[in-house]
Amino acid sequence: MELYARLIDEFSTIPHVKEWEEVRMLFQRVASGRPGHWQLPLRAYEAAGGTMERAIPAILAVACSHIGIVLVDDMLDADPRGEHLKVGGPAAANMASALQSAALAVIAHCDVDAEAKLLAMESVNEMFLATTIGQYWDVNSIVADEDAYWKIAKAKSSPFFGASLQIGALIGGTSLELSLRFKELGILYGEMIQIHDDLGDTLAAPAKPDWGADRSPLPILFARLVDHPQRARFEELRQKAETSPQALKEAQEILIQCGAVSYCFYQLLNRHEMAKGILDGLTLPDPARQGILETIFEDVVRPVFQLFEEVDKTDILELL
Numbered sequence: 001m002e003l004y005a006r007l008i009d010e011f012s013t014i015p016h017v018k019e020w021e022e023v024r025m026l027f028q029r030v031a032s033g034r035p036g037h038w039q040l041p042l043r044a045y046e047a048a049g050g051t052m053e054r055a056i057p058a059i060l061a062v063a064c065s066h067i068g069i070v071l072v073d074d075m076l077d078a079d080p081r082g083e084h085l086k087v088g089g090p091a092a093a094n095m096a097s098a099l100q101s102a103a104l105a106v107i108a109h110c111d112v113d114a115e116a117k118l119l120a121m122e123s124v125n126e127m128f129l130a131t132t133i134g135q136y137w138d139v140n141s142i143v144a145d146e147d148a149y150w151k152i153a154k155a156k157s158s159p160f161f162g163a164s165l166q167i168g169a170l171i172g173g174t175s176l177e178l179s180l181r182f183k184e185l186g187i188l189y190g191e192m193i194q195i196h197d198d199l200g201d202t203l204a205a206p207a208k209p210d211w212g213a214d215r216s217p218l219p220i221l222f223a224r225l226v227d228h229p230q231r232a233r234f235e236e237l238r239q240k241a242e243t244s245p246q247a248l249k250e251a252q253e254i255l256i257q258c259g260a261v262s263y264c265f266y267q268l269l270n271r272h273e274m275a276k277g278i279l280d281g282l283t284l285p286d287p288a289r290q291g292i293l294e295t296i297f298e299d300v301v302r303p304v305f306q307l308f309e310e311v312d313k314t315d316i317l318e319l320l
Contacts, residue, residue, distance in 0.1 A: 003052065003059070004031045007038070010060050014102050023095050026083065030067050038063045040161065040189075040296070044168030044182050047292045049285045057110035058171045061103040061124060062164045068099035069131055069160060076139045077209070100128055112171050119176055120167040123183070127163035130155055143216035145225065150191075158190030165189070181282055185293065188275045192300045194218075195268045202255060207248045211241040218267070222260040230254045272301050 011027045012018050031038075041058035045051075071092050074082030084092035107120045134156025143149050165186035169179040198217035201208040210217045216224075223234045234254045240247035255261050275297045284290055 003039075003042075004034050006056065007031055007060055007063055010056060010106075011064070011102075014105060017098070017102055020098070022087065022091075023098060026095065027063070027067060031063070035063075035066065037066060037161070037164065040164035040186070041168030041171070043292050043296055044165040045172040047182075047284060047289045048169050048172030048174045048178075049289065050172040054111075055168060055171065057106050057112075058120070058168045061106045061120075061167060062160075064099045064103035064106065065124060065127065065160065065163070068096040068103070071096040071099070072132075072135060076135055079209075107167070107171075110171065112173075116170045116173070119179070120170045123163045123166045123170070123179075127159040130159035134159070143221060146218075146221065149216060149218060149221055153191065153194045154187070157194045158187040161190035161193065162186035178283070181278060185275055185278055185296075188271050188278075189296060189300070192268055192271050192275075192297070195264050195271075196300055196303075199261065199264050203252055203261070205248060205252075206245065207242045209242075211238060211248070211251075213239070218264055219255050219260040222263050223255055223258050226258065226260075228258040230258060234258070268301065272297055 008028050008031050011031075012024050017023055038059055041062050042052060042055045045055035045058060071083055073079070075084045075089055075092060082092070083095070087095070103124055104121055107117060107124060110117065112120075134152055134154075137152045138156050141148060141152060143152065162183040163186065166179045166183040169182040170176075174182070195218060198210070198219060201210040202217050202219045209215060210220065220238065223231070224238075234251060237247045237251040237254070241251050242248075276294075279290060279293055282290060282293075
């Protein structure tokens with residue numbers, strides 16, 4: 001059976017969930033979009049020497065976690081696409097709690113040894129706690145500098161990806177020490193995804209919510225803080241970008257001209273190099289499977305170069 005269809009079937013068997021049609025329909029709807037992040041524990045499990053069949057509990061736990069986190073995130077961000085607008089805030093919050101509990105229940109009932117099971121549950125629980133404080137900081141903080149940006153990004157985004165790779169490794173039978181290296185990779189991957197998403201959102205048209213006064217994605221933060229000739233003009237355009245396509249276009253051109261996009265490339269590639277250093281130091285049961293993890297990171301870097309060909313990549317590479 002195809003992976004996402006299998007996940008839908010497995011989800012419907014979780015105690016209490018099988019009696020909750022609205023949650024089952026939500027899971028099915030999200031799964032039909034085939035979220036790529038759900039496959040991270042599978043990649044970790046495969047790198048550890050396993051196969052998809054036995055990785056299902058780890059994948060399902062990550063899927064439940066992902067949907068629960070997004071439900072809360074959308075409410076906090078007042079996202080106009082959020083499920084809370086369809087079912088109401090209280091119901092969405094209730095579903096998020098259920099999905100987080102379901103993630104732990106899946107691991108608690110999976111067929112692995114007790115130590116690996118406990119470590120995996122601890123990893124997921126730590127991820128939930130770290131993510132919630134990151135979400136709180138995100139809506140209750142003013143990002144005035146890059147330190148504040150990374151504090152929030154590392155708390156809000158990276159824990160999910162770190163846990164996704166770690167539980168895949170743990171359920172795949174790796175040692176705690178090796179699983180922690182997988183977690184480090186996941187944290188770096190999460191930071192890369194944050195940069196990738198910030199670039200995509202700020203250079204998209206029409207304007208995304210990232211141009212709002214209460215948002216500070218990395219490219220916009222750079223253009224606001226770094227001393228450059230068009231800094232004042234950028235601040236003026238930023239206030240109009242959400243409603244004026246012309247202002248958005250000019251502001252995006254400034255992002256490129258002032259070095260904001262190049263700086264994001266540098267941060268992305270720097271983390272890619274750090275990930276390669278960790279990968280080179282891994283001792284996998286089958287070294288030939290290291291390429292499975294390498295591909296995860298290559299897949300983040302490659303589209304960025306393809307999407308932003310107008311930026312001179314040689315300038316960025318010289319910074320490394």
